[in-house]
Amino acid sequence: MIGVVGAGVVGSRVADQLVSAGEAVMIFDDDPYRARRLAALHSRNGDARAADSLDDLHGLSSVVIAVGAPHIEMVSRLLEAGSHVVSCGDDLHDAEQLLELDARAQELGRTVVVGAAASPGLTGLLVWHLRERFDDIDEAHVAMHGTGGPDCARQHHRALSGQSMGWHDGEWLRRPGGSGRELCWFPEPVGSYDCYRSEMVDPLLLRLAMPNLQRVTARSSATRRDRFTSRLPMLTPPHAEGGMGAVRVEVRGFKGRARVVEVAGVAERVGQIAGVVAAAITLQIAGFEPGCQVLGSDHCPNNEIYQAVIGAGIRVHRFVGSL
Secondary structure, eight states: OOEEESSSHHHHHHHHHHHHHOOEEEEEEHHHHHHHHHHHHHHHTEEEEEEESSGTTTOOOOOOOSSSOOOOOOOOOHHTOOOOOOOOOOOOHHHHHHTTTTTHHHHTTTEEEEEOOOTTTHHHHHHHHTTTTSEEEEEEEEEOOOOOOOOHHHHHHHHTSSSEEEEETTEEEEETTSSSSSSEEEEETTTEEEEEEOOSHHHHHHHHHHTTEEEEEEEEEEOOHHHHHSSSSOOOOOOOOOOEEEEEEEEEEETTTEEEEEEEEEEEEEHHHHHHHHHHHHHGGGOOOSEEEESSSSSOHHHHHHHHHHHHTOOOEEEOOOO
């Protein structure tokens, strides 16, 4: 049986994917009614149950955490209880803390997957996929549009007021969130959006997965209002689920003596992307090496996860044309 923490937008997508794959799931949420409702919905097609507390998930083979940050306390408890843990978090400080569990996870022979969502998560898979078209890559640039559920919307709001992290020729650079406007083209029907530096996890995890990268950046789309109000409380309650979102990665490197650029992206609801990626990782968790792992690393079964994501209906678009 696989545990799912969170019965919101991402958690419900994770449960749906796992039940469709024939797995039994146990769902825990701070709102017991929401957990029971989701379990009842999925029990029609398979074995799905609601948990009364996080302790009920202790000892399960794998647990997916699909709630807002912080995850560090829950991951530590579940790891000590003997479970593999998949974190869908996208908070930079939380991810840094999770990576510090590497030695303990190796000691226990368990895996903690950090950044198992759309961005980070799918972005690592896309960079890994594009890497096969090069002899060597040295740059990866990520752009993200849209949000999943309310927790994701709140994190996007906070990220625009934080300090973006970027890797540039051997050192980490921190820039103010909301700066560095760049027009990014996403797959249709999303199209083009102005994107800005943001406190995103992708540069940290991509650099960890592929140490040969010399430049890594990440931006998210934002309106003028988003930027001006990012340091204030959210003016309106976050939506239950955002509309169509998108992820875009641009990879640069060499093929022979030529300098080459490849761009790939996905247009889909962000919650759906995150749920599919997290479920695919969980089903392939036995193929990971023990410790804290990130997608795109050679220590992960990237091909199997990528194929599972494609098989679940996530379409990857490759840019063809002139830049």
